[in-house]
Amino acid sequence: MDDLLAARLQMAVSLGFHMIFATIGIGMPLLMVIAEGAWLRTREPVWLELARRWGKGTAIVFVVGAVSGTVLSFELGLLWPAFMEHAGPIIGMPFSLEGFAFFFEAIFLGIYLYGWQRVPAVAHWLAGVGVWVSGTLSGMFVVTANAWMNTPAGFTLAPDGSVATVDPFAAMMNPSAFAQVLHMTVAAFLATGWLVAGIHAWLLLSDRDNAFHRRALALCLAVATTCTVLQPITGHRVGRAVAENQPVKLAALEGLWESQRRAPFTLGGWPDEDAEITRYAIEVPALLSWVAFGDADAEVMGLKDVPADERPPVAVVHVAYQTMLATAAAMGATSVAAVVLAFVRRRVPPLDPWFLKCVVATGPLGIVGIEAGWTATEVGRQPWIVYGWMRTADAVTPVPNLAITFSLVVALYVGLGILCLVLLRRQFLNSPSFPA
Amino acid sequence: MSPEPIVAGVLATVLVVYELTGGADFGGGVWELLASGPRRRAQRDAIASAIGPIWEANHVWLILALVITFASFPRAFALISTALHVPLLLLLFGVVLRGTAFVFRAYDQRDDAVQARWSAIFAAASVFCPVALGVVVGALASGAVQLGSLDLVGTWLRPFPFAVGFLNLAIVSFLAAVYLTLDTRHDPPLQEDFRRRGLWAAGAVFVLAWIAFCLARDGAPEVWHGLWSSRWALPFQVAVAVCGVGCIAALWTRSFLLARDLAAVQVALVVGGWAASQYPFVVPPDLTVHEAAPHRVLWTLLAVLGAGALPLLAAYGWMVWIFKRDDAR
Numbered sequence: 001m002d003d004l005l006a007a008r009l010q011m012a013v014s015l016g017f018h019m020i021f022a023t024i025g026i027g028m029p030l031l032m033v034i035a036e037g038a039w040l041r042t043r044e045p046v047w048l049e050l051a052r053r054w055g056k057g058t059a060i061v062f063v064v065g066a067v068s069g070t071v072l073s074f075e076l077g078l079l080w081p082a083f084m085e086h087a088g089p090i091i092g093m094p095f096s097l098e099g100f101a102f103f104f105e106a107i108f109l110g111i112y113l114y115g116w117q118r119v120p121a122v123a124h125w126l127a128g129v130g131v132w133v134s135g136t137l138s139g140m141f142v143v144t145a146n147a148w149m150n151t152p153a154g155f156t157l158a159p160d161g162s163v164a165t166v167d168p169f170a171a172m173m174n175p176s177a178f179a180q181v182l183h184m185t186v187a188a189f190l191a192t193g194w195l196v197a198g199i200h201a202w203l204l205l206s207d208r209d210n211a212f213h214r215r216a217l218a219l220c221l222a223v224a225t226t227c228t229v230l231q232p233i234t235g236h237r238v239g240r241a242v243a244e245n246q247p248v249k250l251a252a253l254e255g256l257w258e259s260q261r262r263a264p265f266t267l268g269g270w271p272d273e274d275a276e277i278t279r280y281a282i283e284v285p286a287l288l289s290w291v292a293f294g295d296a297d298a299e300v301m302g303l304k305d306v307p308a309d310e311r312p313p314v315a316v317v318h319v320a321y322q323t324m325l326a327t328a329a330a331m332g333a334t335s336v337a338a339v340v341l342a343f344v345r346r347r348v349p350p351l352d353p354w355f356l357k358c359v360v361a362t363g364p365l366g367i368v369g370i371e372a373g374w375t376a377t378e379v380g381r382q383p384w385i386v387y388g389w390m391r392t393a394d395a396v397t398p399v400p401n402l403a404i405t406f407s408l409v410v411a412l413y414v415g416l417g418i419l420c421l422v423l424l425r426r427q428f429l430n431s432p433s434f435p436a
Numbered sequence: 437m438s439p440e441p442i443v444a445g446v447l448a449t450v451l452v453v454y455e456l457t458g459g460a461d462f463g464g465g466v467w468e469l470l471a472s473g474p475r476r477r478a479q480r481d482a483i484a485s486a487i488g489p490i491w492e493a494n495h496v497w498l499i500l501a502l503v504i505t506f507a508s509f510p511r512a513f514a515l516i517s518t519a520l521h522v523p524l525l526l527l528l529f530g531v532v533l534r535g536t537a538f539v540f541r542a543y544d545q546r547d548d549a550v551q552a553r554w555s556a557i558f559a560a561a562s563v564f565c566p567v568a569l570g571v572v573v574g575a576l577a578s579g580a581v582q583l584g585s586l587d588l589v590g591t592w593l594r595p596f597p598f599a600v601g602f603l604n605l606a607i608v609s610f611l612a613a614v615y616l617t618l619d620t621r622h623d624p625p626l627q628e629d630f631r632r633r634g635l636w637a638a639g640a641v642f643v644l645a646w647i648a649f650c651l652a653r654d655g656a657p658e659v660w661h662g663l664w665s666s667r668w669a670l671p672f673q674v675a676v677a678v679c680g681v682g683c684i685a686a687l688w689t690r691s692f693l694l695a696r697d698l699a700a701v702q703v704a705l706v707v708g709g710w711a712a713s714q715y716p717f718v719v720p721p722d723l724t725v726h727e728a729a730p731h732r733v734l735w736t737l738l739a740v741l742g743a744g745a746l747p748l749l750a751a752y753g754w755m756v757w758i759f760k761r762d763d764a765r
Contacts, residue, residue, distance in 0.1 A: 056543060063539040066492055067532040073502055074528055077517030084506050085514035089729030092507020096737060099500045100744040106493040107755045114489035118758050130751075166729070168736045398586055399521045412529065416536060423543055 004393055006402035007079045010409050012378070014072050017413045019374060020367055021065035026139050026185075027192020028058040029132035034219055036125050046211050046434045050219075051128075052116075053427065054196075058131075059113050060423055064416060066106070071409075079402075083385050083395035086163055090155050091148055093168035094141040101138035105131055139188060140181045147177040150377070151245045152386050175245050179237040180377075186227050186234050187373070191366025193224030194331060198363015199428055201356040208351060211434040217349040217359070224366075225335040231328065236291070243292035246387060247301040248311060249380040254288055255281065255318040256302045262286040263300035268322055271314040276304060278318070312382040320375035327369035334362040439734035440725040443508045444718070446741060447501060448711035452704045454497035456611065459604075459703075461491040463612025465534065465562020466605065467633060468555060478626050480555070483612075486619040488542070489759045493752065495535070507737055511727050512718040519581040519591045520572050527568035534561035566608045567601035574600030574648075577710060578656040579720045596655025599648040606644045607703055610637035614683070614699040617692045619760075631687055634695070638684050645706070658720050662713025676705050 001009075032054040039047035073095075077084050108130035115124055148154075154171030158164040197220035200213045207213060242250050250256075255271040255278035256263060265288040269281025286296040293300075303311055337358060341350035385392040464483045471479040506513040517524065534557075541554030574597030575581060581591055613634035620626040652660040663669055679702035686695035716724040728734060 059539060060543055063492070063535050066495070067535040070495070070499060070531055071528050073499060074517070074524055077506065077513050078521055078524060081514035081518045084517070085510045088506035088510035088513055089508070089733040092503065092729070092733065092737060093740065095503045096500075096507060096740050097744075099496065099503045100740075100748060102499065103493060103496040103748055104751055106496055107751045110489040110493055110755055111758060115758055163730070166733045168733055397518055397521070399518060399588060405525055408529070412532060416532070419536075419540060423540055426545070427543065 001403045001406075003400060003402045004396050006406045007396045008392065010402065010406040011075060011079055012375075013406070013410055013413060014068065014075055015374070015378075016371055017417065018065060018068040018072055019370060021061050021068060022139060023188045023367065023370055024061045024192050024195065025058065025065040026132075026135045026188040028054055028061060028196075029128060029135055030189055031192065031196060031219060031223065032058060033125065033128040033132050034223075035215075036128055038219075040121060040125055046215055049212060049432055049434070050216055053431070055113055055128075056427055057424060058109070060420060060427070062109060064420055066102075068413070069102075078399075079397055080385065080395045081397050083390060086390065087149075087386060090152075090163065090166050090168070090171045091145040094145045094148075094172050098138050098141035098145075101134045101141060104134035105138055108134060136185060136188075140185060143181045143184045144172050144174070144177040146377075147180040148172070148174045149386050150180070150249075150381055151175040151177075151241070152389055176238070176241040179234070179241040183231070183234040183238045183373075184370075186231050187366070187370050189223055190227035190231055190331070191370050193220050193227060194334075194359075194366040195363050196220045197224055198360050201359035201363070203428065203431060204351065205353060205356050205360070207431075207433075209436040210431075211436045212432055214349060214351075214436060221338050221349055221359070224331070225338055228328075228331045228335040232332075235328070239291060243300075246380070248303070248306050249317070250292060251301055251303045251306070252312045252314045252317040252380050253321045253376060254300075255314060256288070256300060257304050259299060259302040259305050261289065261297050261299045263288040263292075263298075265291060266318075267325075269318070271318045273314050310383065312380050317376050317380040320372045320379065323372035324369045324376060327365040327372065330365055331362055331369070334358050439731055439738060440508075440728050441716075442738060443504065443728070443734050444711075444715065444725045446738070447504045447508070448708060450497055450501045450504060451711065452707045454494070454501060455607070455703060455707050456700050457494035458491070458497050459566065459608040460611040460615055461487045461494050462534070462562045462566045463608035463610070464616070465538075465559050466566075466609040467612055467616070467630070469559035469563060470633070473629065475626055475629055478623070479629055482616060482620050482623075482626060482630075484538075484542070486616060487538075490755060491538070492535075493755060495531075504737070504741075508729050508734055509718045509723070509725070509727065510729060512723045515581060515583060515719055515723065516572075516576065519585070519587070520575055522588055523568050523571050523575070523592050527565060527572065530561045530565040530568055533557055534565060537561065563605065566605045567598075570601035570604030571597040573604070573710065574598070574656070576719060577652075577659045577714060579658060581719050583722045594655065596648070596651045599644065599651045599655070603641070603644040603648045606637060606640040607706065610634065610641050611699055611703055613637050614687070614692075614696050617687070618696055621692065627692075631690070631692075634687050634699075635684060638680065638687070642680065658717065659710060659713045663709060666713070668712075672705065672709055676702055676709070679705065 032051050035047050035054060036051035038044070039051060108127045111119065111127040112124065112131055115127065119127070148171055151174045152171075153174040154167040154169070155163050156165045197217055200216040200220065204210070204213045204217060239250075242253070254263075254266050255269055256266065257276050257278065262285060264283035264285050266278060267282040267284070269278045271278045289298040289300055290296040292298065303314060337355060338350065341352065341355055342348050345352070381387055383391050383393065385395045464487045468480055468483050471477075537554045537557035541551055541558060544550050544554060571592050575592035575594075577600070578594070578596050580594070613630050616630040617627050617634060620630060649660070649663065652663070663672065679698045683695050683698035683702060686692070686698055714720060716726070718725055718727070
């Protein structure tokens with residue numbers, strides 16, 4: 001394995017692992033805060049118990065997110081020193097803000113988890129709100145740094161290629177920052193909502209009358225379906241930003257080879273990079289032109305107009321993007337079923353076994369969608385580490401034998417992931433009983 | 437006025453605070469490993485409840501130091517990450533194992549075998565990390581990290597960096613033991629355990645500091661010069677010695693609050709002294725603080741850090757007050 005590939009895979013595994021925990025670490029505090037808020041209003045013990053249980057889950061997930069995030073911040077330098085040498089000062093702003101947000105998150109989480117007996121109930125709830133807000137902000141700041149890699153802004157270059165001037169805020173408010181932040185933030189609540197809904201639906205299948213799981217499922221479904229409805233809107237904004245700023249990525253997402261007016265929107269299919277054609281796809285005429293530019297006659301650039309060494313790996317990008325869309329469709333269908341069934345049965349949550357099974361199946365799809373979406377975003381940016389400015393190959397560390405460190409990181413994270421699942425499973429299986 | 441010295445000062449301060457807080461949390465893990473005698477379990481419980489609520493916040497000081505480094509001194513960051521790739525990677529593995537083992541232990545089965553397994557990982561990683569971090573600092577101070585060289589092992593696999601590594605291990609253990617005398621103030625026998633450990637650790641710090649200092653003459657001439665023959669060398673040595681001896685005396689006479697304050701000042705002086713002796717170099721002998729990001733970036737960073745500092749310290753203070761105030765168990 002060559003060192004560039006090893007470095008990219010190590011980064012991909014580190015990010016792919018971290019984002020699962022970071023996502024749930026952003027989403028769980030929202031659920032936990034709603035449950036505790038409901039307890040403060042109603043004083044029903046079932047809500048308090050839910051908040052406590054979800055707090056424990058948050059603690060386990062948060063620590064894995066925190067340490068894997070530490071690994072990532074060091075890996076920026078360990079794997080991509082030339083990138084950090086030039087980009088460090090430009091994206092230092094969002095990372096500093098993220099540092100602060102993370103600080104508040106850790107402080108409030110310490111108070112939340114260990115302070116049940118030590119602070120008044122309202123202060124405790126506010127600490128939870130602090131965890132939720134600072135966790136969300138933390139994620140937002142990091143995503144603006146990534147958005148900068150996709151649509152760099154806020155700096156000028158000297159004739160020798162070095163960075164001459166930097167406007168840190170302009171860099172942070174780069175053209176795709178808003179769209180990416182919005183899309184990812186909603187995704188975090190959406191994915192967590194479905195995941196936790198899936199777990200409680202599964203437990204309800206054998207423990208139908210337990211109010212603990214019923215309340216939990218109702219709350220999670222409310223969060224998840226709301227986000228599922230919003231997500232196409234935020235996704236559309238991302239699509240417009242990509243169309244405007246990263247035409248090559250758009251072509252790769254769609255597997256579009258020929259530049260054309262009335263470009264079709266492609267569903268499924270397999271891009272054959274040697275033949276420069278996308279096979280087995282369903283094409284909806286003119287839809288891509290309309291979605292991307294708001295005009296069915298707009299011209300969309302195809303991959304053939306780009307030199308081969310400036311194209312990303314098209315098959316990976318296209319399939320990842322299609323996977324994300326498929327998970328979105330499935331979550332949308334389950335959302336519709338949830339709403340319709342709630343009206344028909346006049347019961348929240350609906351408890352029909354087939355519906356519960358649907359929710360169980362939908363549970364992991366938010367996380368799958370996030371992994372697929374980020375794969376499309378990041379692989380779609382290739383061969384650039386900073387779009388149009390610095391190539392990934394020019395940024396990689398000169399340190400040799402990266403396949404070794406890559407293997408170690410994989411081994412560490414596989415082990416950690418398994419242990420984490422075992423622990424979380426134990427937390428869920430010991431769930432308490434409350435009469436319906 | 438140029439912002440570079442201010443940013444360097446802020447960075448040094450963050451590192452000092454990290455050593456005093458996050459460093460001491462690693463020290464807690466060291467005493468977990470060395471728990472012994474009839475109160476072994478009580479010692480471990482005291483350590484767990486002392487660091488449990490606060491260690492994750494303390495850990496963020498390290499992240500903040502990292503971010504300040506790459507935002508302000510990007511060339512230094514790139515150079516250090518390349519030349520010290522191996523010890524930094526090892527440090528990261530330690531950080532991951534330490535943190536997860538500590539939290540997973542709290543949420544796993546209560547039975548002794550399971551708990552002991554997590555404890556072993558937590559304690560071993562807590563010993564390993566301060567040594568790795570010290571090795572990184574020692575290698576940096578020694579001037580072995582140089583532009584254009586791609587020696588991945590010779591930069592740090594030498595006596596001086598390891599002397600600093602073990603010195604750091606002694607320092608964090610010393611801090612933790614002294615802090616724990618206050619956390620256990622309602623349990624005198626337990627407090628005695630940590631008092632004794634604090635005295636031993638203070639001795640270890642003295643011996644290892646002396647070894648590191650002797651090795652610095654050849655191993656890190658810049659630092660040696662700064663600590664030995666510069667203008668501020670004598671007052672510095674005297675201040676460290678006064679704090680060190682004073683802290684031992686305070687532990688001896690059971691003035692635990694005073695002991696904690698003197699220990700903190702002593703360690704702050706040692707870490708700050710390293711930073712000051714290295715100044716203006718970020719990476720001696722090639723990169724100084726003037727090899728920095730554009731001024732506008734540095735001023736903006738300082739403004740953000742300044743604006744964030746107050747609410748941050750308020751929240752941090754609230755947390756410490758909640759968990760360390762006197763009516764707490």
